[in-house]
Amino acid sequence: MDMIKKVKLGSKGFMVPAQGLGCMGMTTLAGADVYGKADEKDAIKTIHRALELGISLLDTADLYGPILNERLLAKAISGNRNAYQIATKFGYEIDDNEQLTWAINGKPDYVRKSIERSLKNLNTDHIDLYYLHRVDPATPIEDTVGAMADLVKEGKISYIGLSEASAATIRKAHAVHEITAVQSEYSLFEREPEVNGVMDTLAELGIGFVAYSPLGRGFITGEIKSPDDFAADDFRRQIPRYQGENFYKNMELLEQIQQMAAQKNITPSQLALAWVLSKGAIAIPGTKRIKYIEENAAATNLTLSAEEQIALESIIPAGIAAGNRYDEYSMNGVNI
Template sequence: MEQRKLGSTGLAVSAQGLGCMGMSFGYGPADQDEAVATVHRALELGITLLDTADMYGPHTNERLVARAVAGRRDQVVISSKVGSEIDGTGAMTGRVNGRPDYIRRSIDGTLERLGTDHLDLYYLHRVDPEVPVEETMGALAELVTAGKVRHLGLSEASAASIRRAHAVHPLTAVQTEFSLFTRDIQTNGVLVALRELGIGFVAYSPLGRGFLSGRIRTPDDLPEIDFRRIAPRFLGENFDKNLRVVHGVVELAKEKGITPAQLALAWVLAQGQDIVAIPGTKRRGYLEENAAASAVELTAADLAALDQVAPPGIAAGDRYPAPAMAYLNG
């Protein structure tokens, strides 16, 4: 698979990584043996970037990644995240915590769970509105100096926060949701800032949380315990409006002889060589389908047709419930 550089700090990864969250969290039950086999297949296909976070589980996803890469640590770039607060009992509090003491404590747990002495890329999961980003970034920079972390990033940060953080320590990557349904970075100054500063971009949920795969036709297609059942884009009239957009993507994919997921992923990858996508899956079949999107070439006419079907702002409904929306673009 094609390799791309994330920013100007020397980190090279596969153009597609693997989002591991759904193997443990958010999208209903998962077969752990199949999840491990999916990671192994990803490595066989040349996928080198594995994305996790301490909050996924909490903690269980990092352990699963460790199990999957045992004996293969030198073949992968592992990214994890910190800042979605987990209390002393291992439970999520629903708050964001960017305090330096919390950052310093959290990294050791992440390294232990991942079974490694260093993390390749460490993101601040959300910017804490009560802590200056410079203070949080200073603590993260200490981890680089200590050799516990190689590269630093932010997730769902505003252009202003990106600039302030980068002034403290060079950022390698910024991770934000980005797909035909979610194109905020193209209009809110984030992509402009990244390219001006030489920071790479990692697109999570490039398939619109599975909507753009064309496989979700009704909310009943979602598992009973699934984050999307409370996500506004999958509720009521919003679902119906978004499904009409998906129908347009499905038709364009048929014309090209590929799947809707491959078309949606190819669109993300076509937005720049500084962009890496991390579609998530817990099954080898979907992984192989996604990986094949890297070979899809989109013409100017294809891109124009997609812009007509899914222009910026077309998605109905917010990405998250209201409490989580408050921490976006922080």
């Protein structure tokens, strides 16, 4: 398998693989499994195999665990830190007992507290890409990004990112310090960044776009046949898109994607990833197994014709997917 090509993220010369690795599912979240049971040894082997394939961008967050995910990555990259680009996020408030309060905190003093904690947990002296995980509506974005800019000056972070920010917020933030990347959920089933002005704004300002959950939280793999297939504590049980009637409506759309993938002799996941990459995004599909990192990596060698892109987008036009991508509480925290 060919090594994954490197591309520029943002306009400052930050070179990353065209596909990264989302690490959230490698640990629990607030004591519950996110996407089924995780095994630390398998996860570490997957991270090492990713690097062999050229997937050096690892995406984590202090939220995941909380804390546990960053510590897992520290183990995985021990002795080989400089071979990887580490992206982590802060903003979901974690107290001094390492417990989530579930508040969003973008205050400058919390920015400082968070970076020191993440540096310690990742066992590193710098983080390549540091994201604000969610915008704090109670703190001006200029204050949060100003504090992050101080971390750049100090060499503790190299580049600044935002996650799930609105076009207006991105502009305000970028005026304070150059934003290198914005991360949002983006897939064949979630195309909101195309219609809410985010992707247009990023293109105008020269900011990179990172697509998380490019496989629809695993739905596009086709391995989940029914809402009952999710484990009792699986995060996806809380998502309206994968509940009841919505699940089956979306399955009808997926069947058309599966047919198109079969015609190309590739998996639905590979087709979906090739589509995301064709839109100019960096995809960060999450997995904790070597089998899937290899399958996902192969998608970077695929090219979709204009006709194939149009056909895919006609199957799932923006906004057609049934059900929201988060519960009501979490939907209030996106596009701020």
